[in-house]
Amino acid sequence: MRKVVSSIGLCLLAIPLSGMAVVDLKSPHVPGELIIKLKDGVSVANFTANKGLGALWTKSYHVGFGELVHIKVSEKGDLGKTIADIAKMEGVQYVEPNYIVSIEKPIHDKDFARSVEDSPLAPNDPRFGQLWGLNNTGNNSPDGARGVSGADIQAFKAWEITKGDRRVKIAIIDTGMDYNHEDLKANVWTNEAELNGKPGVDDDGNGYVDDIHGYDFANKDGDPMDGHGHGTHCAGTIGAIHDNGIGVAGVMANVTMMPVKFLTDDGSGTTADAVLAIDYATKMGVDIMSNSWGGGGRSEALFDAIKRASDKGILFVAAAGNDATDNDQSPHYPSNYESPNVISVAAHTNGDGLASFSCYGQRTVHVAAPGNKILSTVTHNGYDVYSGTSMATPHVSGVLGLLLSKEAGLTVAEVKERLLRTSEPIRAYRKKTISGGRINAYNLLTNTRPARQEPDPSAWHVVKLDKKFETDHPYLNSQNVAREFVVTGAKYVRAKIKRYDLESGYDFLKVTGKARNEIETMSGAGADYVTDYVDGDTLRLEFTSDTSVSKWGFLVEELEAVME
Secondary structure, eight states, X not given: OOOOOOOTTOOEEOOOXXXXXXXXXXXXXXXXXEEEEEOTTOOHHHHHHHSOOOOSEEEEEEOSSSEEEEEEOOTTSOHHHHHHHHHTSTTEEEEEEEEEEEEOOOEXXXXXXXXXXXXXXXXXXXXXXXXXXXXXXXXXXXXXOOOOTTOSOOHHHHHTTOOXXXXXXXXXXXXXXOTTOTTTGGGBOOOHHHHTSOTTSOTTOSSOTTOSSOEETTTTBSOOOOSXXXXXXXXXXXXXXXXXXXXXXXXXXXXXXXEEEOSOTTSEEEHHHHHHHHHHHHHTTOSEEEEOEEOSSOOHHHHHHHHHHHHTTOEEEEEOOSSOOBTTTSOOTTTTOOOTTEEEEEEEOTTSSBOTTOOBOTTTOOEXXXXXXXXXXXXXXXXXXXXXXXXXXXXXXXXXXXHHHHSTTOOHHHHHHXXXXXXXXXHHHHTTSSSSEEXXXXXXXXXXXXXXXXXXXXXXXXXEXXXXXXXXXXXXXXXXXXXXXXXXXXXEEEEEEEEEEOOTTTSEEEEEOTTOOEEEEEOSEEEEEEOOOEESSEEEEEEEOOSSOOOOEEEEEEEEEEEO
């Protein structure tokens, strides 16, 4: 396991690099390891021979339109100074640390193995009834929590059109996959040339030896077997076999899934290996890359690899992150890269609200998908329930796979625009995602675009509260207080939060409508904040705090309303 350098005492190094304002030395990175991108026409041999880098070792890779040099320098030296010196060298386009990335660590949820009544349209897989993300009955979460019927991807209606096509190839770039899993193996990619060739020989001439089912860039071999479980869980959501009488079923009954491992069995990896993994999937001609991982600083090398995939028409679906933060303000990579093919995915619950852990971003996160208490495959023919944007991402990858099964040849831009416009508009996601909605597979396949009606911005007027709604300052632990407001004759109502200062990710102020449908949840701090609106004349605010860390609280003195 590679050690992660501490961020204590490190800073951002101001070096202008190919559109980058800074090199981020605060984000975790492998001590002493650097990635150098050479300008076009500069050979690796001449650069490394003449520059006197003092490298302990040097590796080089051809990456489509140039050369990358991966070097190791002394951990005892001043890495910032080394980066600055290399950046000034002739022939260098950019230089950056080799950042540490990891799975978007799932929240492990107990699987209660509930027995629920399946629809006649459901596959005969015995645990399909717990897959609320595909068919939400309102009472089929694995833990028995009540949900909102229909808050799912509309799988049954979509499957009346297509259940997928083996010609659609999806790379699961992750911790690998248990390609022998009884619920997955029929949909796993097989490189026939390597399968039928000689061991230890690159039979298909793609530069990789014995890559029968994919490749392992963490261990540099042809066996992408999952030793963690995360990648296998993501794979099951995309393409677990239908109607085989065991386990679960994926979004796609028919698909070709390619495991591309670059995260180790402890769930961590580096940008250097991520670049190689993405380039491998690009070379092997996949249609979609599913990426349930993130972290590290902004990497130009990683951005370039994603852009190369985009240039080949490959979609790059990425988890928005599990830090409950605004990606507009605090970028999360790789989901925040500006490449045209990137689709950033937030997680929603079976109650049709944004999951409390999910990152969001009105300008940077594209759509929400089921990501809370998701049952899927894990290693050794197992099944388990995880929560995370890692679980939401493969739902989107699978839905996009259904679309490409029906309409091959769509461009990246066409697919992305259609995904956003056909999403189901829901208040809870309106200020949290670009689309303002959650994925709907049927809408996507039929190009059905729900109306997105919004109030006239000039019609809002202030409603003063007779009695302000606030906590103690600071508030108490283990609180659960709520207040309902009725503005008679209102068509829409929203709250004006004068100030809120809550323990981020632990204490929450939630906005709901008359039916207790979640509209928006706030945590952290803000001032003069206007919430999203509810339909109708009734708005409810509910505050909950945990058992520790009490901050200032919140204060509400006014509402705003649009009258009928």
